Amino acid sequence: TTPALDCGGRRLKLDRPRVMGIVNVTPDSFSDGGAHATTDAAVAHALRLAEEGADLLDVGGESTRPGAGEVPLEEELARVLPVVERLARETGLPVSVDTSKPEVMRAAVAAGAGMINDVYALRREGALDAAAAAGVPVVLMHMLGEPRSMQDAPAYDDVVGEVHRFLADRIFAAEMAGIPRARILVDPGFGFGKTVAHNYLLLRQLGRIAELGVPVLAGLSRKSMIGTVTSRAVAAERVHGSVAGAVLAAQNGAAIVRVHDVAATVDALKVLQACLEQPAAAERP
């Protein structure tokens, strides 16, 4: 039987590393086109990612930029719901909602979302119950502290061990809230309270996170861990480094990689798969 997730009725096979396309629904600071322009732009972008080969899409309405303030509930709903609704209707792909607010989780799943992606690992008030009631897979991600302060001076005795322990605790909390293990994924949270060194230790030892026995999601795309080592200050110039990171994450056990640059990542993972799938017999000339 092929490992797979049931994402609100849409099947996501996990027989090989899958690509989650990032759909940020944040108002375009240049045009005052208002809500419709924001929705239309996000949907158009997402449809392009689907064309490029994304296996699922991740719709987020709140920037978790370190130091960023909270987006009010009504604003997040107004951004996310129209996009989730249209993508659920217009693509056959599972649509994940990137939120920490229980109200957004419930509304997004009611609007067609088939996965919950929570950078707070369901620690907000009511989030465990909302995710349990939603009946869709949920991604539990590690973050050290709060977005506002997490990058001030992140410190660990053993970053891999502590991230592993946090995720094990959150899996337990989710199971106690009635979320079956078959609906749980974990994520080490690259860039969420980690130095560049911490991030690369986590990437190298991602197999230890995979030992938790649930699918691992990895999101390195265009992050400072890539920009720093490649001296690429501009996020859009971090594609090559991000693709290398995605391949490494997949090779080290990630079941899903969360990326901006879908087409490039899809091709790179095909090369990885070809390498991994070759039977040993083929090695003999």
Ligand SMILES: Nc1nc2[nH]c(S[C@@H](C(=O)O)c3ccccc3)nc2c(=O)[nH]1
């Ligand atoms: N599961 C999972 N969800 C995620 N949402 C994000 S937001 C992040 C970004 O660069 O996309 C980000 C960080 C800081 C500012 C803006 C955007 N990152 C992840 C991740 O690594 N894993």
